[in-house]
Amino acid sequence: MQVAQVIVDVPARQTNNPFSYSIPDNLANQIEPGMRVQVPFGNRKITGFVVDICDNSNFDGKLKPISDLIDLYPVINPELLNLADWLADQTYSFKISCLQTMLPGGMRTKNKKKLIAKNQDVIEQHPTIFHGQNEIEYDRGNFDNKTLAQILNLQKAGEIQVEYDLTNHARPIMLRAYKGVLNSEQIDEALKSVRKNAIGQIKLLNILKGQPTDNLLLSKWESMGVTASTLKNAEKKGWVSATSKRHVRNPFLRPVDPSKPFKLHPDQKNAVDSINQAISTQKDQVFLLEGVTGSGKTEVYLQSIAHALEMGRSALMLVPEITLTPQIVGRIRSRFGDQVAMLHSAMSNGERYDEWQRINTGKAKVVVGVRSAVFAPLKNIGLIIMDEEHDSSYKQADNPRYQTRDVAKWRAAYNHCPVVLGSATPSLESRARAMKGVYTLLSLPHRINRHALPHVSIIDMKTEMTKHQSVMSNKLADAIQVRLDKHEQIILLLNRRGYSSFLMCRDCGYVPRCPNCDISLTMHKDTHSLNCHYCGHTEPIPRVCPKCHSKRIRGYGTGSQQLEEQVRNMFPTARVLRMDVDTTRKKGSHEAIIDKFGAHKADILLGTQMIAKGLDFPEVTLVGVLNADSALQFPDFRSSERTFELLTQVSGRSGRADKTGEVIIQTFNPDHYAIKLAQTQDYEKFYATEMRVRHEGKYPPYYYTVKLTGNSPNENQTASEMFGIMNFLKKNLSPEAIILGPTPKTITRINNHYYYQIIIKYRREPKLKPTLDDILIQSQKKQRQGLQIAIDNEPLDFM
Ligand SMILES: Nc1ncnc2c1ncn2[C@@H]1O[C@H](COP(=O)(O)OP(=O)(O)OP(=O)(O)O)[C@@H](O)[C@H]1O
């Protein structure tokens, strides 16, 4: 008897141990690891992943059998099954959540499925399955195990295709395709038989004469001047045969012109040579490609990907959330065409599924995507690239709380291929590893255009005058005018969305706060509302103060909406675009803004940090940062690094082509080292300074860290549970481990839940892993009492 080991999905009773279920005899050898099944659990049926199959006669038949198959082929391949084990261990999360994370959204729930026959023969040979239809809905109730076994065999043999029906919109679209079936003599005969004025038919026959007999889509025939009705007629006469081809939704909104590789500059060539060497020798070496903004890192990626493809292998390129994607994807597609698949959070479930399918079946060899694409089912990976490796979007905030970099390195080791971490401002962790020789450092110290980096000036807002109560200094306003006069483009960064950051009564000082969270509400003028950016609460903007009824209630702290209004008033003839979360909600709006600005149909692009990174607009010669202090204000050990990185990245958008660029940074902290060093864009000095700060404060990369967060609707309960955990940690860890807290989080209450945290800092702590595993298992019981515990290995922040 065969036994399936199944990781089940029971939210309140999670465990990493699989449960055993018997496989019904007539499905023996049909079920594979990586398929999802339904199994009985208590008196319910639940879903789970098969992780192993064993032939074991020790089980005496008391095992309950698997009740249903959810997948008809493995949706998790052997590499990813292995990875899930490691990931669960690394991130203190349950295997089930790791496995679910690996599937594209939309496939995580139970979907309807369709079986599509490859051709007429399959339909005719299996009347009990297809009943003469080309495609049927797969419903488990309709088939006994024997028929199911037949279906599984057919799918393995490629005779039928299994489609997941994700939503109504995502239903596969079938297109008609026709191919010629006559030989040339038959064609000549047919030509003689048709009437002289049957122009369509004559045209079709002549095309058939010159063409190999491939299946061509109707649209293709139409582009050659053959109509659908001509083809239908020809089908009746037996000149052509018809089939249906599945239409793959195309997530790439616009066509891209092909591009040729550039002749590399010496630094670029050096980098490409080293990377390609590692690809050729199948070495899982990690490179840190440190290149100033505009130094041609992307070209290095492209030529290394080309080499991996030449070696018959695939390539995975990861980019940060949303911002970079449209421009970078365009550049990759222009080089590698249809081999490229994209995985992106702004895609629909259907689009993501289609791309996932193209990757899974080996049709797509190059994957470009955000964080979750690190789980793309690519096989035989020859190169993994992480662009902007320092970016915070690479760390997942929810379970499993993984760092993409670590997953990338795991996959590189598994596939015997190199990883390239690219950045102008590498994370301190990565740079420190490069200094120790764990990573190989490759550097691109010059801009491609050989211009110096843009000139950066700092404006002290404590002393600077501003125009008409605006957030803009006179100097910045003047500089904008100069560029407008020269028809050059400008980027303005204000890292705060909404209209005003809060509302305050000038008479009594009242500030409207969120009823569910410990935070003031943000004013949004377009929706005429006060919004909470944490829980989504909204309420109307009051006309009078709810407390003292004064009419003098006003917004404070300019957000991007208000900046847009101010800029339009100050420069009435300038064409202005705004890019932030609020203007890019609609699908395609992000690309639309980038396209419009790229085509110079606007003069000023303003927005939040979305505009800071990766964009490559040659006409931009001025970048203005309205409030460089936004990130510095956070009480966190990484706030200097974030500030330096943001300022350096946004400065890098200026002067990328033949015109020299300029940057103006407004700040209330002109003497802070992160701002001063961003002015000279001196990463080396920043690295040295910040490493000293981290050393003194016992922060990463000198110390490893873990953050434990607890929350519940009851503050006392949260606090006392967290004290219990702290005592447990103290008892189990060595005296060298530093345990901070429990303390309330910076924003203690979110959505009426109270948050407390404990930080552990350590250098070597062999007992930490078992202790935290224990806490994870214990947290299952606590969860039933309303307390949620999260363990974050190497958290991004201590807030
Ligand atoms: N060898 C080359 N010859 C000519 N032009 C090049 C070469 N390499 C890159 N370029 C061009 O130089 C510009 C800057 O390069 P690229 O965008 O790749 O830099 P980057 O380092 O990735 O930038 P950033 O990190 O600032 O986003 C691009 O427009 C690119 O097409």
Ligand SMILES: [Zn+2]
């Ligand atoms: Zn008031």
Ligand SMILES: [Zn+2]
């Ligand atoms: Zn709220």
